[in-house]
Amino acid sequence: MNVVIIGGVAAGPKAGSRVHRLCPEAQVTLIEKGEFLSYAGCGLPYYVSGVVKDQKELMCTPIGVVRDSVFFRNVKNVEVLNRTEATKVDRGSKEVTVVALESGKEEKISYDKLIFATGATPIVPPIEGTDLKNVFTLQNIEDSEGIKAALAEDKAKDVVIVGGGLIGLEMTEALAKKGCRVTIVEKLPQILPILDWEIAYQVSKYLEVRGVKVKTATTLTAIKGKERVESVVTDNGEVPCDFVIMSVGVRPNVFLAKDAGLEIGKTGGIKVNEMMQTSDPDIFAAGDCVESVDLVTGKPCFIPLGSTANKQGRVAANNACGFKDAFPGVLGSTVCKLFNFNIGRTGLGEMQAKEEGFDVVTVLSPAPDKAHFYPEAKPIMMKLVIDKNTRRLLGLQAVGLGVVDKRIDVAAMAITAKMTVDDIANLDLCYAPPYSPAMDNIITASNVARNKLDGRFQSVTPMEVKEKIDRGDDFVFLDVRSPGEYEEVRLDNTVLIPLGKLRGRLSEIPKDKEIITFCKISLRGYEAALILQTAGFKDVKVMDGGVVMWPYKIGK
């Protein structure tokens, strides 16, 4: 059996190794346009920053052997043609035409099974100046070497990062660590559109603290300079800079598949079934070039990630070898480190869930990531999105200085297993003070959701409160923190009555008005609402997330 694989970065080598393991007698050929094979693309920002010292480390097995052509031949029995481009697939004759990039030599390779792992390419907007020196994308080892070389020329530099997505943020950290002054330019009203805006706000706030400028709702219109870039021009002013990183997203590489007449999905990726099989039963596809299925909505989606590519490569290989396997779909689980800040998400955001027709309940839950008395405990802020009808968790977003990836993974499991918040509330997650609170953050947040679903208390989001204030609504905005906390930071238009004094000072609060309670994280706010309700106050609500998650500038 001849198995040909086009693409040598993530899904391709994974599929090649797996085919070799399942069918050692198969002839496996891996075609890669670039020089390098099987490198960790997700590691490139860390190579740029110098956290990863040597290019080779990104291409090594865990024990330090470089995965080059020799390695693939000797160990995996995979024949590698690198610096070779596949230019045509003839499905009739079952042949792939390839051109060796150095010699220009063309040849045809027969296949019984073909696997597309052609990846994706960074989008470069069609504007003037993108070909200037020091305008980069970050796609492969060569790009990272280019950026490193540019950095080596001079020390402190002004950098504009176009696109505030995950790669944009990872590059922000990488370049700031190299002494650059970074400005992020984002077309949308918020950075990180994979997060709901009030969560993305927390990331912006952190970036400001770290000295990174963020310009949202700002569209790049041109890049200016003589030989090398000197500034970027936007609809929101010109920003002088020494270099530019374009990270506005990627586009799946489907030219070859399309040209061969394979079906392309509506998201632009190659259409595959659960077996990672394209519309041609002898052709499979995996990784950044394919369209996936969203596990919550069941709809097609395009979420290119290295973790998914590896799993899909294995599934494609299994099926190509005749061993049935299925890749069920994705949740868009992802995590990103930004200096000391952690950012993660899985499943549906609130906006996404509403667009899909879900009636949602949300919970904003800030809390320490470990037992609060443990000195290394650090805050994390979570947002849960729950389906009101089924009580199922639909999505989790979590950001903060504390550990978020664990909670994202637990949520991903819960969503996959279609768990309700009632199920989550009694999960036996492991506990010791250096790892989590006695009731993990996701358990506590699920209990808050249950209280809301059961009508135990009414809540309002900070956004709803802000609207009320802006409209001039007449309500009591009741801060139940301590005077010390109030002195330190406070919201506008509030009345302060510390929780411990509330029972004795009820007469100060008008009974006929709407009352919205809050504290630092709104746990005391909840206690206060209960006290008020018991005392006969009729219209009492708690503001979700408290001062900590108030997504607007705070005066004092």
Place this chain on the structure above:
Amino acid sequence: MNVVIIGGVAAGPKAGSRVHRLCPEAQVTLIEKGEFLSYAGCGLPYYVSGVVKDQKELMCTPIGVVRDSVFFRNVKNVEVLNRTEATKVDRGSKEVTVVALESGKEEKISYDKLIFATGATPIVPPIEGTDLKNVFTLQNIEDSEGIKAALAEDKAKDVVIVGGGLIGLEMTEALAKKGCRVTIVEKLPQILPILDWEIAYQVSKYLEVRGVKVKTATTLTAIKGKERVESVVTDNGEVPCDFVIMSVGVRPNVFLAKDAGLEIGKTGGIKVNEMMQTSDPDIFAAGDCVESVDLVTGKPCFIPLGSTANKQGRVAANNACGFKDAFPGVLGSTVCKLFNFNIGRTGLGEMQAKEEGFDVVTVLSPAPDKAHFYPEAKPIMMKLVIDKNTRRLLGLQAVGLGVVDKRIDVAAMAITAKMTVDDIANLDLCYAPPYSPAMDNIITASNVARNKLDGRFQSVTPMEVKEKIDRGDDFVFLDVRSPGEYEEVRLDNTVLIPLGKLRGRLSEIPKDKEIITFCKISLRGYEAALILQTAGFKDVKVMDGGVVMWPYKIGK
């Protein structure tokens, strides 16, 4: 409604607060024998070590308010009787007799609903000398103050910790940090009986590196000294010491419940149903005093943990107030920090699973906890236990310098959701190099399990190999690591052929013999086995876990 709660540490205060929230008009009385309320018992070792500076921190809310009687009255509307012992429960008249410990005053308190949260008490073996000065258990704040006072008297001390369970290990770290020389004395042949022995071996090995002496299969027979302890006597010699921590386990406090005629389970804990209701429908029980249900076997178990106590307290309160809620059971999920080493487990161990009649497949999987090129990546060693028939994950144990709690939680979710290793292999867990490998450790290990279940390769455990060696079996023990690795550390009776050279040196290996391959972690061992099988070798097996997880002394 009068709700009386006996016990003020974890489940009790949780239940009290929850009752107040659900039925603000209820009269809630909390009876606590000790002085202190609602303290984090699990934090005591960290208070002893000085990581937690102030006793009060263990009794505070996350924002620093001490949960004392005044707090419970003002905020929670819970009446607290501390330093008060409940001596009798009369189910006929629905009254609890209590005695104020200072005044000796007795009174009766009526209840409509009663909640037992009486906890557990450290077991002290019935031997001579346990009443000597400087013999401690670690149960409450007073114990920790006693230990701290003893430590303050002198600096470097010899300490014997009796019992190598979780609390024993946490105290080992705490006391070593205070400059003590620690010896652990454990009756069983291994420390940490919640782990399979080859995993517990890795913990012992680490303890040795940290200078802690571990004496297993050693039974304490007496404690000697004049006024204060001077040595412990065991069936394996006498150990001189300055003080002793007894941490041989706990016994549920069920005297009162038993005396009241409530049903006690076979594990010794109070028997409750899913609603945390005892054999008397008006009496509930929660926390360390109850028997739980094992979620995998469906059988009763006694696993007292703070995380469980909090959840059960809430469920008991919900049901006491007439709002139906169920606590499904536990997996024995737990985690423990030992210096820089992390130890975690959930579900069934191999021995336990076999005792329960499961036909199991196990996987030993050592790997870095993050992308291997990320400098902060640290190794973790995992053992998966899988049911051969259903392919379901039954349990996970994980130890090492890297992050284990995340994997334990993911496994706990998978076990709860009855996921197979096939399900786990394609989970959408979040990935970025600072958090995990592209395919998380648990995904890779699940793929190894699938290969085994599908008969893709034969494996042997290190214990089976050791037996073979000890028996003098004739087989080829093939090390496929590099010569450099071989120089550094090697097993006995091996043949070295590095993986990259194997295809060219096949003639050196006898075709008619059993061959057992391995490497550092047995990934290359697996590749080698495939090469050998393809080349016509018939009897080829891979040794699970490689050199890293070899659970015996290594000569060089």
